[in-house]
Amino acid sequence: MYRTLKQALLDRIADVLRSKYDLSGVNVATEQPPNLQLGELATPVAFELAKRLRKAPRAIALDLAGELGSIAGVASVEIAGAGYLNIKFDRAAAVRRIAAGEHFDLRGEGLRLIEHTSINPNKAAHVGHLRNAILGDTFARLLRPDGYKAGYPVAVQNYIDNTGVQVADVVVALLHMEGKSPAEIDALLLELKARGERVDYYLWDLYARVSQWYQADPAQKDARKAIRLQTLHELEEGNNDTARIADVLSTAVLHRHLATMQRLGIEYDFLPRESEILHAHFWESARALMIERGVLYEETAGKNKGCWVMRRPGAEARDLLSSRPEQSEVEGPAVSSTDEDAKVIVRSNGTVTYVGKDIAYHLWKFGLLPDRDFGYTPFHKYPDHTCWISTLQGEAEHPHFGRAAAIYNVIDSRQNDPQANVVEALRAMGFSDAADRYTHVNYAMVALTPRCAVDLGYAVSDEDMQRPYLEVSGRKGFGVKADDLLDRLIAAAKVQVDARHPEDDDAQRLQTATEIAVGALRYFMLKYTRNTVIAFDFREALSFEGETGPYVQYAAVRAANILRKAEVLPEAAATALETLDLADHLHGAEGDSVWALWLQLSRVTIVLEQAIAAAEPAIVARYAFQLAQEFNNFYHRNHVLNETGRDRRTLLLGTAAVALREVTRVLGWLGIAVPQSM
RNA sequence: GCACUCGUAGCUCAGCUGGAUAGAGCGGCAGCCUCCGAAGCUGUAGGUCAGAGGUUCGAAUCCUCUCGAGUGCACCA
Numbered sequence A: 001m002y003r004t005l006k007q008a009l010l011d012r013i014a015d016v017l018r019s020k021y022d023l024s025g026v027n028v029a030t031e032q033p034p035n036l037q038l039g040e041l042a043t044p045v046a047f048e049l050a051k052r053l054r055k056a057p058r059a060i061a062l063d064l065a066g067e068l069g070s071i072a073g074v075a076s077v078e079i080a081g082a083g084y085l086n087i088k089f090d091r092a093a094a095v096r097r098i099a100a101g102e103h104f105d106l107r108g109e110g111l112r113l114i115e116h117t118s119i120n121p122n123k124a125a126h127v128g129h130l131r132n133a134i135l136g137d138t139f140a141r142l143l144r145p146d147g148y149k150a151g152y153p154v155a156v157q158n159y160i161d162n163t164g165v166q167v168a169d170v171v172v173a174l175l176h177m178e179g180k181s182p183a184e185i186d187a188l189l190l191e192l193k194a195r196g197e198r199v200d201y202y203l204w205d206l207y208a209r210v211s212q213w214y215q216a217d218p219a220q221k222d223a224r225k226a227i228r229l230q231t232l233h234e235l236e237e238g239n240n241d242t243a244r245i246a247d248v249l250s251t252a253v254l255h256r257h258l259a260t261m262q263r264l265g266i267e268y269d270f271l272p273r274e275s276e277i278l279h280a281h282f283w284e285s286a287r288a289l290m291i292e293r294g295v296l297y298e299e300t301a302g303k304n305k306g307c308w309v310m311r312r313p314g315a316e317a318r319d320l321l322s323s324r325p326e327q328s329e330v331e332g333p334a335v336s337s338t339d340e341d342a343k344v345i346v347r348s349n350g351t352v353t354y355v356g357k358d359i360a361y362h363l364w365k366f367g368l369l370p371d372r373d374f375g376y377t378p379f380h381k382y383p384d385h386t387c388w389i390s391t392l393q394g395e396a397e398h399p400h401f402g403r404a405a406a407i408y409n410v411i412d413s414r415q416n417d418p419q420a421n422v423v424e425a426l427r428a429m430g431f432s433d434a435a436d437r438y439t440h441v442n443y444a445m446v447a448l449t450p451r452c453a454v455d456l457g458y459a460v461s462d463e464d465m466q467r468p469y470l471e472v473s474g475r476k477g478f479g480v481k482a483d484d485l486l487d488r489l490i491a492a493a494k495v496q497v498d499a500r501h502p503e504d505d506d507a508q509r510l511q512t513a514t515e516i517a518v519g520a521l522r523y524f525m526l527k528y529t530r531n532t533v534i535a536f537d538f539r540e541a542l543s544f545e546g547e548t549g550p551y552v553q554y555a556a557v558r559a560a561n562i563l564r565k566a567e568v569l570p571e572a573a574a575t576a577l578e579t580l581d582l583a584d585h586l587h588g589a590e591g592d593s594v595w596a597l598w599l600q601l602s603r604v605t606i607v608l609e610q611a612i613a614a615a616e617p618a619i620v621a622r623y624a625f626q627l628a629q630e631f632n633n634f635y636h637r638n639h640v641l642n643e644t645g646r647d648r649r650t651l652l653l654g655t656a657a658v659a660l661r662e663v664t665r666v667l668g669w670l671g672i673a674v675p676q677s678m
Numbered sequence B: 001g002c003a004c005u006c007g008u009a010g011c012u013c014a015g016c017u018g019g020a021u022a023g024a025g026c027g028g029c030a031g032c033c034u035c036c037g038a039a040g041c042u043g044u045a046g047g048u049c050a051g052a053g054g055u056u057c058g059a060a061u062c063c064u065c066u067c068g069a070g071u072g073c074a075c076c077a
Helices: A002-021 A045-053 A057-068 A091-099 A127-143 A165-177 A182-195 A199-216 A221-237 A241-263 A274-279 A282-292 A315-322 A325-331 A354-365 A413-428 A432-436 A450-455 A482-500 A506-526 A549-566 A570-579 A588-601 A604-614 A618-637 A646-669
Strands: A041-043 A074-080 A084-089 A112-115 A154-157 A296-298 A308-310 A343-346 A375-381 A386-391 A406-412 A438-443 A446-448 A534-536
Touching (some): A002 A041, A002 A604, A045 A057, A045 A084, A057 A074, A057 A084, A091 A570, A091 A588, A091 A646, A127 A154, A127 A406, A127 A438, A127 A446, A127 A482, A127 A604, A165 A241, A182 A199, A182 A241, A221 A241, A274 A354, A343 A354, A354 A413, A413 A432, A413 A438, A432 A438, A446 A450, A482 A506, A506 A549, A506 A618, A549 A618, A549 A646, A588 A646, A604 A618
Parallel strands (some): A112 A154, A406 A438
Antiparallel strands (some): A041 A084, A074 A084, A308 A343
């Protein structure tokens, strides 16, 4: 609604500027005035034009005002201050349109490939991984087609680095540190399963221990590092006992990660694995393509001699600089032909670096490696779809996930440079369209406050106590596990639900507590903008009051309770507004308290559009909170069930119904359910 | 050393492409449950938007510098 009216206003202003002043392409700013008395929509465009037209802002505003009044849905246009144009909506018309669900549709063609989670499959998920997965999952919900929008085709990928050094480490731990045989490892996994223990938890501790073990004995240090390297090679090579054990372990952990994420309503469509990228030889194709496109070449001199490197953007300028005569005389002629800043893609020993593999993988994502693809096989069944995993020989019938029109990689900000390398490679290869459609959805890490670390029982040095926050580290076993946090949240919510709703059976109370816990956790991870470091604190994360998920859920539950007690169906309450004469009830102090909520409700599309454009789910989270706040205002100023005026009661019931509908919708985008009671 | 991000109320954070009196939550203080559920609401105190210049009709927002914080900068993975 707001989106539609704003567009109509912008279009009309553009028309007037063209016909009256012969101006085009003016960037017209709009804003929402600070209070309702000043209207619903405003523009300071007259200030902007004053100099260009050499005319007083107020005079320009006056010219424009006359032309804007006739826009459908606009009640009046007023000039305020030195030249603000304040637009007042036709409130009754707006309410009817919102109630009827009219809105600007958001849609687009072409697959959006969203990659998130991507936890190394050698340990349990922790709070940092939760932020990643919740951000990615929420962004997918914002884009996906649903009852509100046509949206975009979306596929969600969770990239699995199953041949990396982290997996090698836990294999080393079991085979060499603990001296278990492959058969004993198989038995261990069965035993853990029988005892109901989580494999990912078991490996969490083991991974921390093996990291120590490498360093523990100075005499053994080199030998142990050699074992690690050897294990890594066997892993990459495949078809051996080491690789088989690694596969068994990483697959078991992967199942655990999917289970953890499913508790939060997070699901995936495809799990591409590093092992297939290796064994299906993605890199060989990418390498040929890069050479053909002139971005990969063999370095013949300097520190990178014998490597295949990629020139970095801006490097040519430095080349010219270093080939100036005075430099050449000092440094020798060789310097002018080498680029010391070039990125090494293939090492002098012939192995490819991470960036190289990543370039190959991203070429595949955009359908730019036509001769390579994964094999696909089903891995996990969700209630309404299947998650596929990469394999060498897959099913004949399968969906395909490459050839994306746009990709979104949810990866933390510490990967900014490596991600930029991939984009630059695409651009250098001439795939500038792909480079433009590559979005690194970066976010700052989740860290622990020193205080929190101490409370968890970790030893914290005096130096670390002075730091603002401490980075979580799987290698050190330092962090809060995702399942532990969720368990604590559910327990805390359950205490409240048990006390408040003794009439519900235990299964129902547990479900309610779980929905509240998930709401609290998802909201907590989403309310911070992406580039804010979350210094994790139990007190804040476990809070159900103030700016939290449960606050928003509570508003929705209250709205539902009103309708239930009034014995009207939400749909009927909303439809009743269509034939009602609303004009008398939406103005004055009483009317404003109702209208303020409708105005907030009118902003759904504009908020969604903004959140998608900025890839910033926090915008939606914030809006959900504002909606709930506005509903609580309405709730306290208007006693719906005691209202005796028939028309006004219809309006109030309709308002509660539409508020419930929209809050539920917005919470749905955040992956948060509305409990049946709270 | 270089690059990137940031510095807003006691604490944690918002502040959209520059726009009207800089906003929330928590915490503090004072209140509100015979009335749709108090996981709620009302009121109140609290800010030199790190500092200094500049651009602009207008700057928390853009530019420069200074101070402070964080992250990233291997033929590692």
